[in-house]
Amino acid sequence: MKLDALDLPVLEPRPMPGFVETPQIKQLIKRSLIYIEAGFPVHFRGGAGTGKTTLALHIANLVGRPVVLIHGDEDFSSSDLVGASEGYRKKKVVDRFISSVLKVEEDVVKKWVDSRLTIACEYGFTLIYDEFTRSRPEANNVLLSVLQEKLLGFSKGQKDNSPYLKIHPDFTAIFTSNPEEYAGVHKVQDALRDRMITLDLDNFDKETEIAITQAKSDLAREDAVKIVNMVRALREKGLYESSPSVRVCIMIAKSLKVNGGIDYRNKFSRDIVTEILCSQTSRTGDMKNKNQLRTAVKELVRIHFNGKGEN
Ligand SMILES: Nc1ncnc2c1ncn2[C@@H]1O[C@H](COP(=O)(O)OP(=O)(O)OP(=O)(O)O)[C@@H](O)[C@H]1O
Ligand SMILES: [Mg+2]
Known part of the structure; x- marks a missing residue:
């Protein structure tokens, strides 16, 4: 499958230029990869600037699967995480022979559009959910069955009326969050925290x-x-x-x-x-x-x- 065909910001895994690996960072990476290989999502928790997002991206690149990135958001609802029905679809067609010709085709059929989470679950990509505690806990509930039962549930009328999607075995999730005392951060549900391995990051040595x-x-x-x-x-x-x-x-x-x-x-x-x-x-x-x-x-x-x- 071509990544472009998904029409989503899926990132190809590639080494991060300028990524620094000291013994402290190498150890963190080694432990994280072991947890991931054992089938557990990892969660980097720490104050601002402790390197959580950079480490998550680096590890996702090492996993080697395409990467999808979600940023936690107060306004997210569960359906923002699984996908949405869109009213119409607009297609832009550029004529290859006469470059000034631009045809716009419109299609008014309601269409289910998978979210980044759904895409990652379906195709076995690596999900980075950056600052996931900025989303409200109820919006993140959908992750409970993803991480435990390896199923992503849908409501009636969503995604071809299928009740659930079986998670691809290559699916991996990496989470980051700021400590709960930070402004704009929600408390993590115990059930969700319980399903991931949390690594507390402090300032580097x-x-x-x-x-x-x-x-x-x-x-x-x-x-x-x-x-x-x-x-x-x-x-x-x-x-x-x-x-x-x-x-x-x-x-x-x-x-x-x-x-x-x-x-x-x-x-x-x-x-x-x-x-x-x-x-x-x-x-x-x-x-x-x-x-x-x-x-x-x-x-x-x-x-x-x-x-x-x-x-
Ligand atoms: N291993 C590394 N190699 C090179 N640069 C790094 C590394 N780790 C962190 N940095 C740099 O340190 C800075 C802070 O890192 P990062 O943005 O990942 O922190 P963060 O914990 O995600 O912070 P925030 O909570 O504010 O989002 C960035 O400029 C990043 O490029
Ligand atoms: Mg960050």
Whole structure:
């Protein structure tokens, strides 16, 4: 079957350029692939910027089947997950010989359109359901029988009136979510959590953060080390409203690269670093917190940009 024929955003599995594999990441991948091979869906849970989506995409590529991606959404209903009847179908036909001719054919028959989940279940693709707890729990109920009984149920009138679809044996599901205390995140139903293996991701270890910062920015390793040390020192101080992730290291590194590299004596460089650190770690913009954070950040920037920070 040609993927194009499905007319859905199905991704061909291909290696991710710039994906960093340190011992910590290799271990995560190895365990995840074992769970998947044993027939269990994996679930990466962790704060913003802990690498969940990147890891899910990388593992899906290693599984080697086409990939479908769904992003959790507050407005989803169950039928958004299984598919919908569409009122009419419009077809655009481009005449190959006279390129200016464009024929539009309309077909007003109601047509059942499979969702990404249904496509993945039917053809044995890998489903990545990113941030699945942003959808309401009742919308995700349909997944219970998919993961346990390997059946996708339909209501009357849906998909050729078939009561259910048998899940293809190659179907794999990878989930990601932010912890429940995050804004806009619903609690996972116990029954659903019980059917998947959850791997809790935290900020990467230092070596991994350095490797990712360097790979994403092309800065010299010693510069990536300084940036990572500074961000980790801020984390240890615990003054932030939201914890700085490796994303902050990447933002600083890429911005400094655009600015022509790191010049430790240059105030403009230091201002860039301070601004990004403050912007990414203050959530409410509360001036008292912000001033306290700014003072701490300035001190960290002074220490690490003078090259006196611990390596
Ligand atoms: N193994 C890796 N190799 C290269 N870059 C990585 C790796 N892991 C994470 N990154 C980079 O780190 C950043 C954060 O990763 P990602 O977006 O996957 O985090 P997330 O946990 O999905 O965050 P959020 O909860 O905000 O969606 C991205 O810029 C990503 O490209
Ligand atoms: Mg993500």
